[in-house]
Every structure is written in structure tokens, then in C-alpha cells.
Amino acid sequence: MYPESNRRIRKSPILRNLTRSVSFDVSKLIQPLFVVEGIKQKEPIPGLTHVYRDTPESLLKQVDSDLNAGVKSFLLFGVPAQKADSKFDYSFTSSQIAALKKQFGKDIFLSVDVCLCSYTSHGHCGILNDSMDHVLNGESVTALASAALSYAKAGVDCVAPSDMMDHRIRAIRETLDENRFFETLIMSYSAKFHSGFYGPFRVAADSAPKGEVKIKDRGTYQIDPANPMDALGSSLRDMEEGADILMVKPGLPYLDVISNLTREIPLPWAVYEVSGEFAAIELMAEKGLVDARRAHLESWTAFFRAGAQMVITYGARSAKEWMERT
Ligand code: PBG
Numbered sequence: 001m002y003p004e005s006n007r008r009i010r011k012s013p014i015l016r017n018l019t020r021s022v023s024f025d026v027s028k029l030i031q032p033l034f035v036v037e038g039i040k041q042k043e044p045i046p047g048l049t050h051v052y053r054d055t056p057e058s059l060l061k062q063v064d065s066d067l068n069a070g071v072k073s074f075l076l077f078g079v080p081a082q083k084a085d086s087k088f089d090y091s092f093t094s095s096q097i098a099a100l101k102k103q104f105g106k107d108i109f110l111s112v113d114v115c116l117c118s119y120t121s122h123g124h125c126g127i128l129n130d131s132m133d134h135v136l137n138g139e140s141v142t143a144l145a146s147a148a149l150s151y152a153k154a155g156v157d158c159v160a161p162s163d164m165m166d167h168r169i170r171a172i173r174e175t176l177d178e179n180r181f182f183e184t185l186i187m188s189y190s191a192k193f194h195s196g197f198y199g200p201f202r203v204a205a206d207s208a209p210k211g212e213v214k215i216k217d218r219g220t221y222q223i224d225p226a227n228p229m230d231a232l233g234s235s236l237r238d239m240e241e242g243a244d245i246l247m248v249k250p251g252l253p254y255l256d257v258i259s260n261l262t263r264e265i266p267l268p269w270a271v272y273e274v275s276g277e278f279a280a281i282e283l284m285a286e287k288g289l290v291d292a293r294r295a296h297l298e299s300w301t302a303f304f305r306a307g308a309q310m311v312i313t314y315g316a317r318s319a320k321e322w323m324e325r326t
Contacts, residue, residue, distance in 0.1 A: 022305045025323065026070040029300070030111070030270070031316035033074050034204050035059045037092045038081035047200040047279030049292075051314045053079070056096060060103055070320040073109045075160060075312055076100070077205050083121040085128070088143060090150040097154035111158035111187055112151045114144055114172070117207035124209055125163040125221060133214040135221055141168045145175040152176055158185035158245075164192055164221040173242035187270060188243035191231035191257060194222035197250045197276030204275070228257050235265055243267065248308075250274040252299055255306045262307030271308040273299060278314045293322040 003009075009019045017023075034045070034053045042058040045051050054062055063074065078093025093112065100110055117125045122132070126140030140163065148159040159176075161168050169188050176184050194217070202208040209216055223230045235246050246265060248258045249272035262269045277299070285292035296315045303311050315322075 022301055024304050026316065026319040027072065028310050029316035029319055030073040030075050030310060030312040031066055031071045032077065032312060032314060033059060034077045034079060035096045036079040045200060045204045047282060048275060048314050049282050050317060053204055056099065059096060060099065063100060063104060066317045067107060069317050071316050076110060076112045079118045079206050083119060085121055088116065088119045090147045094150045094154040097151055097156045101155035109157050111160045112156045114148050114159050114161040115163045116140065116143060118205045122209060122211050122213040123207050125218065126165055132212060137165050140165045141171045144168050145171040148172045149175050149179055152181040152184045158187050160187040160189065162189040162192060169238045169241035169243050185244040186242060187245040187247060188238040189249055190235035190238040190243060190246040191248045191261060192222055193225050193254065194219050195250050197274045200275035200279045231257050232261060232264060235261055239265055239267055245270055247272055250277055251303050252277055255302060258303065258306040258308055268309045269307065270310045270312055271303040273311060273313040297322060
């Protein structure tokens with residue numbers, strides 16, 4: 001039986017709110033942060049309005065202002081000045097974690113991205129073989145586990161591996177447990193696709209594949225956009241290996257994947273609205289073609305509607321203001 005009027009329930013904002021089945025607020029959003037070693041002043045990032053490459057000092061001010069905007073969850077990306085091929089120094093990012101936790105303690109839930117792409121001279125997410133045509137899995141996983149341990153020692157609440165090597169979740173969980181970091185969570189980028197939407201991020205994190213390297217993209221480790229079964233397999237494996245939170249990334253082009261995986265796998269799911277998706281809306285708004293506020297809120301609604309429990313978005317710090325404006 002059909003309702004005899006569909007419009008009756010759309011009559012007023014009060015009624016529309018009441019009849020909704022999807023709702024969220026800023027407490028469900030995670031704000032990415034970039035902190036860059038060796039820059040004198042914070043720098044804007046093309047396409048990502050109100051997002052910066054922060055200095056260690058401006059990072060603390062930024063988080064303070066984000067707390068005032070209701071944001072309590074963060075995903076930190078550390079960009080060290082020194083790049084290497086195999087022996088990496090995790091101390092810059094670790095010190096930023098320690099400084100944030102010292103100032104804000106339990107007022108924030110701090111995750112850190114665990115990857116090597118901001119650390120390697122060639123920009124790949126792992127260690128290359130000598131002929132620079134293959135990313136070595138075992139060596140990369142060992143380095144990632146040391147990075148995660150260093151961040152856990154600095155006090156991070158959650159490590160978020162985004163590299164897409166095989167079995168990094170197991171290696172990280174084992175390393176954390178051996179060192180008694182039983183309380184440190186792992187948020188796995190378990191369904192991370194080989195996407196063309198990561199452009200603005202790679203400028204921000206200094207992480208695009210570059211130089212002499214023979215493999216020009218991340219196709220040999222990230223998931224093929226046309227292979228949702230691989231996303232299911234990778235996510236099931238990461239659950240078994242000890243991940244606490246799983247992720248789909250990017251968001252909008254993968255709504256079907258979000259919807260299927262959140263039904264299949266009983267863990268909390270994050271969706272990463274990536275830099276290119278976010279910038280697309282911002283650039284359209286700049287040209288007067290869309291209302292940025294409405295387009296962002298609509299995208300986030302889609303992620304929650306599809307089944308996500310949390311959304312990582314560059315707009316978290318604007319969310320409260322946008323939601324209060326009706
Ligand atoms: C690092 C990493 C990337 C993103 C998050 N972690 C880039 C990539 O894999 O190339 C993308 C985030 C974004 O575009 O907002 N491996």
C-alpha cells in the first residue's frame with residue numbers, strides 16, 4: 001500500500017527532521033591534520049579550503065580552534081623533511097603526537113596515518129627493490145610496524161595504516177601487543193582504491209611517486225576500482241588480523257562498496273571523503289555553481305545512509321557552523 005500523500009511528511013523542517021532515518025553531527029566526523037617539518041609558516045593547500053600544512057606551533061593552535069568548533073577526532077599526517085630509501089626516522093611525527101597529547105590529553109581522539117609515502121625519496125608507500133620496479137612487501141611491513149610502535153610510544157590513540165601492503169595489520173597488532181600497547185586501536189584503510197581523486201593530498205603530504213622510479217603509480221598495491229571483491233577480501237583479512245575499525249576510501253564513487261561492506265562485516269566502518277572529492281565541491285562553489293555547505297552535508301549524509309559509522313573529511317571543522325545554518 002502506498003501513502004496517499006508523500007508530500008504531507010515533507011511539510012515543515014520539524015516534520016522532515018522527525019521522519020528522517022539518517023542523522024549525524026560533528027561528533028561523527030574526523031578532521032585530517034598535516035604537520036610539516038622545516039616550514040616557517042603554515043601553508044594553504046590548493047583545493048582544500050581551511051586546511052593547511054601546519055608548522056608544529058600552528059598545529060596546536062589549529063586543534064585548539066577545532067575543539068571550539070566541536071571536533072574531537074583527528075587523523076594526523078606527519079611530513080618529515082628528511083626522505084630516505086629504507087632507514088626512516090619517525091621522530092618528527094612522534095614528537096607532534098606527544099605535543100598534541102600533552103596539551104589536549106583525553107579531550108581528543110588522535111589517530112595517525114601510518115604510511116611511508118611521506119618518508120620515501122621516491123614517494124611510494126613502501127620500500128623498493130634495487131631495480132626500483134617493485135615495492136617489497138616484507139621489508140615495508142617491518143618498517144610500518146616500527147612506525148606504528150614509535151607513534152604508540154608517543155601516545156597516539158589509534159594507528160591508521162594506509163599503505164596497502166599485505167599483512168601489515170597482523171604485524172602492527174603483534175608489535176603493539178608485544179610492547180604492551182593493548183589499548184592502541186588500529187583503523188585499517190582496508191578498502192582503499194587506486195583512485196584518481198588523491199591529487200590535492202599528494203601536494204599536501206609531498207607523497208606523489210617521483211624521480212627515477214620505474215613504477216609511476218600505486219596500481220600494484222592499491223585496490224583496482226573495478227574490483228569490489230578484492231575490497232571485501234582485503235577487509236575480511238584485516239578484520240581477522242586484528243583491525244578495530246575498517247575503512248572505505250574514497251567515498252562518493254564507492255557508495256555501493258560502502259553499502260555492501262558495512263552489511264557484510266560487523267566492525268565499525270569509516271569512510272574517507274578524499275581530497276579530490278572535497279576539492280571538487282570547493283572548486284564548483286568558487287565558480288558559483290553549487291552551495292558548498294549543502295553539497296558537503298549531502299555527501300556526508302550519503303555516507304551515513306550507505307552504512308558508515310564515521311566520516312573522515314577535510315570539512316569537519318566547518319560542520320557545526322554549516323549544520324546550525326538552516
Ligand atoms: C597515503 C595516503 C593517501 C591518502 C591518505 N593516505 C594518498 C595515496 O594513497 O596516494 C589520500 C587522502 C586524500 O586524498 O585525501 N598513502
